[in-house]
Amino acid sequence: MSAAAASTLVTGIGELVTCDGTGPDRLGIHRDAAVVVDDGRIAWLGPSGSAPEADRSLDLAGRAVLPGFVDSHSHLVFAGDRAAEFAARMAGQPYDGGGIGVSVAATRAASDDELRALVAARVAEMRAQGTTTVEIKGGYGLTVDDEARSLRIAREFTTETTYLGAHVVPAEYAADRAAYLDLVAGPMLAAAAPHARWADVFCEPRSAHAFTAEEARVVLLAARGAGLELRVHGNQLGPGPGVQLAVELGAASVDHCTYLSAADVEALASAAGTTVATLLPGVEFSTRSPYPDARGLLDAGVSLALATDCNPGTCYSSSMPFVIALAVREMGLTPAEAVYAATAGSALSLRRSDIGRIEVGARADLAVLEAPSYLHLAYRAGVPIARTLDLPTREA
Numbered sequence: 341m342s343a344a345a346a347s348t349l350v351t352g353i354g355e356l357v358t359c360d361g362t363g364p365d366r367l368g369i370h371r372d373a374a375v376v377v378d379d380g381r382i383a384w385l386g387p388s389g390s391a392p393e394a395d396r397s398l399d400l401a402g403r404a405v406l407p408g409f410v411d412s413h414s415h416l417v418f419a420g421d422r423a424a425e426f427a428a429r430m431a432g433q434p435y436d437g438g439g440i441g442v443s444v445a446a447t448r449a450a451s452d453d454e455l456r457a458l459v460a461a462r463v464a465e466m467r468a469q470g471t472t473t474v475e476i477k478g479g480y481g482l483t484v485d486d487e488a489r490s491l492r493i494a495r496e497f498t499t500e501t502t503y504l505g506a507h508v509v510p511a512e513y514a515a516d517r518a519a520y521l522d523l524v525a526g527p528m529l530a531a532a533a534p535h536a537r538w539a540d541v542f543c544e545p546r547s548a549h550a551f552t553a554e555e556a557r558v559v560l561l562a563a564r565g566a567g568l569e570l571r572v573h574g575n576q577l578g579p580g581p582g583v584q585l586a587v588e589l590g591a592a593s594v595d596h597c598t599y600l601s602a603a604d605v606e607a608l609a610s611a612a613g614t615t616v617a618t619l620l621p622g623v624e625f626s627t628r629s630p631y632p633d634a635r636g637l638l639d640a641g642v643s644l645a646l647a648t649d650c651n652p653g654t655c656y657s658s659s660m661p662f663v664i665a666l667a668v669r670e671m672g673l674t675p676a677e678a679v680y681a682a683t684a685g686s687a688l689s690l691r692r693s694d695i696g697r698i699e700v701g702a703r704a705d706l707a708v709l710e711a712p713s714y715l716h717l718a719y720r721a722g723v724p725i726a727r728t729l730d731l732p733t734r735e736a
């Protein structure tokens with residue numbers, strides 16, 4: 341087989357949403373547009389009528405094209421499910437993070453091949469809904485070997501892998517948190533770091549299962565010392581120190597942000613462009629919790645991202661279109677703001693400029709809609725109109 345690069349001209353794009361930051365809504369929209377993809381990158385974009393020739397062409401007959409969704413927060417490496425816990429919660433039982441232990445037991449018991457097949461199926465499910473980049477956390481192994489293998493398997497699917505040994509204190513360490521912290525910041529980190537780009541902690545002072553600010557700081561600083569970049573789960577279950585800690589340490593993202601003080605919003609606004617607030621409204625949906633104030637955050641100048649948090653406990657949805665619909669219906673974002681947050685915004689939270697936007701030189705990670713406009717993502721909630729646009733980039 342030869343490996344000669346082949347270019348593809350994609351024409352008939354009724355609405356090309358570039359998310360390049362231009363225009364009043366930052367979506368940089370072009371009508372009746374075309375794109376040339378060469379060797380996996382955007383080589384040209386402009387009006388259909390002036391498109392250059394390419395080795396092959398594809399006519400989208402008026403469909404809308406946008407950057408593939410960047411799902412910057414997921415926990416895909418787990419076995420089993422917690423449907424019964426969801427049902428109990430819908431019947432009125434509160435969530436406090438304790439159910440994670442159920443997934444830890446199932447994940448430890450699974451073979452490498454079983455875990456790999458589960459992750460592959462979930463990634464395929466995401467791609468089928470328009471997601472082209474996914475961040476994957478560990479955190480359901482919680483032993484040195486299980487965290488290392490979770491990340492090793494995740495690495496087979498994405499470069500955006502995140503060490504989350506500080507997800508919960510596992511049952512066997514319940515009587516000795518300090519020993520577990522030593523493990524997380526020591527041997528477990530050393531084993532996980534070769535397979536991870538990021539480190540994350542579940543920082544929640546009001547849950548016995550999560551980690552205080554002091555504990556989280558120890559883990560994050562050790563992770564930075566091991567060459568990892570930082571993310572934080574914060575302010576999900578109640579007011580807490582997660583946001584302030586993330587901003588202080590220059591973390592790329594603080595995720596959830598459900599319960600924020602005025603000082604938290606101010607800190608996030610002053611850190612715009614550096615620390616992104618990643619909202620995960622599928623979690624509020626699945627735990628029947630109040631939604632974060634996305635409208636207030638945007639109006640304050642905070643950098644916003646949207647992601648699924650796909651996980652077995654608090655949101656077993658892999659759908660970025662569902663998240664966009666929730667952001668519009670429940671959090672007061674316009675459809676344009678929600679689409680920007682789910683693409684360019686979440687790319688910023690991963691400190692990536694080659695994804696989440698369509699411009700010359702960017703990766704040709706594209707989503708196409710069975711619809712004439714991005715507006716249909718929230719308007720036609722629950723309808724599978726988004727998919728990734730898979731283009732052959734190499735001549736076989």
Ligand SMILES: [Zn+2]
Nearest residue numbers: 413415573649
């Ligand atoms: Zn999470």
